[in-house]
Amino acid sequence: MISVSKLLCGLDAEGDGLRYDAANESDTEQISEEKQRRPVVVWNTTRGCNLYCEHCYASACDSGADGEFSTREGKRLLDDLADYGVPVVLFSGGEPLVRPDLVELVDYAADVGLRPVLSTNGTLITAERAQQLADAGLAYAGISVDGMAETNDHFRGQDGAFDAAVRGIEHCLDAGLKTGLRYTITQHNRDDLRDIVDLLADTGLDRFCFYHLAYGGRGADISDTDLSTAERREAVREVCDLTRAYHEDGHEIETLLVGNYADAGYITEYARREMSEERARTVRRYLETNGGDPAGERVADIDYQGNVHLNQFWQSYSLGNVRDRSFGAIWEDDSNPLVNALRTRDDRLQGRCTDCQYADICKGGSPLRSLAVHDDPFAPDPQCYLTSAERAPDTGGLHPTNAD
């Protein structure tokens, strides 16, 4: 997760010694002194969902799955995560609001010292439920909307889903909940990007997270709708441009890019081209700690049946199950060669990544996409969109390219 607004509009001059990290979904401070030591944990509380989205990584459907956690098991799991020192638990699904005990679980998470945050399609958030969640200590609600009304409703498989999600956003804001948009960019909705920001900024929303498509679950089935290299450059550039335009108008929205660490290189190059060499140096320096795809390191996932995954999109492989042993024991088991290799993946870079000047802050991008496309998690991310001039260590990226 890379905060475009922080990097392009929010950083002061060099030399303050702070470091940058933004692996989690919450609104926790994204400039921190220390490297994050424990992962943010995504918990898919249920497979059940009231929608049927084309890109769902959890392959959700209208019913829960056998083996989902009871309320009591959920609380035991939250105790386990708190004991291990997990900073943030992200309640996800399916659609977590179909669980009648969601408020109780959020409340419990806050009580045991976890920071509870929520990922939802927003359509089931009534004014009453928003207030209950706020009272329970929910720290953040991320609401998925994937385009303007027509695009979103087609994508989400239900007429009226857009209006219901916008109402959900308004209820969260009215309840005083920190709330943000989640938007997965594909060919279907890239043209709606600026309109959605304008529309939702008018409702009072001030946080916008743009996701690159992950190739996991149903997301892998629609990889043919993913952006081309040129389209991706254009979309990321638009996020950068609109962020700066809003800030110049005095409207300090927060914008983030998620799921593709080539963005780190792109934003550094953007800062150099559009702002100044000094800004580019500052941006790069802030990206140097905790860079790279967080799978297996700064983020973990526990699915609705207790299987632990390297991130929320990588559901086809599990490290172990929390009904067998504690999350911390599974996560720290250094006998797993794949996990060890992912945690030292700087040593395994291949192809274009080996001489990329941004390898230290990108680390080859998403291992899951590489696995899906190249059958090799250590191959270069097929979504990498930097030009050879931008990647070249010899130029230091100093020469503007014509690629935009």
Next chain:
Amino acid sequence: MPVEDRRRVSDAPRATDGSEWEVFVREASTDPMRHVGSVTAETWDLAYEQAATLFSFTADDIWLCPADAVHRFTPTTLDEAASAAGD
């Protein structure tokens, strides 16, 4: 550990899109077989394909076992439906 401290983990399903397969690898012929997690797949050959793409960089031997053929006994107390080990 006293036998009675261990409970049998319930047979709750571990996958919905297919079956879960426990994966074991051996990195060199003199190494022990090592459990390295599980993959989800409809059939053993698809499970093997998945395990091979994940572990070929290090493994010589790969073994697969259907997860529901494995009975697990543990002192871990999360599973509400766990039963006494002898039941």
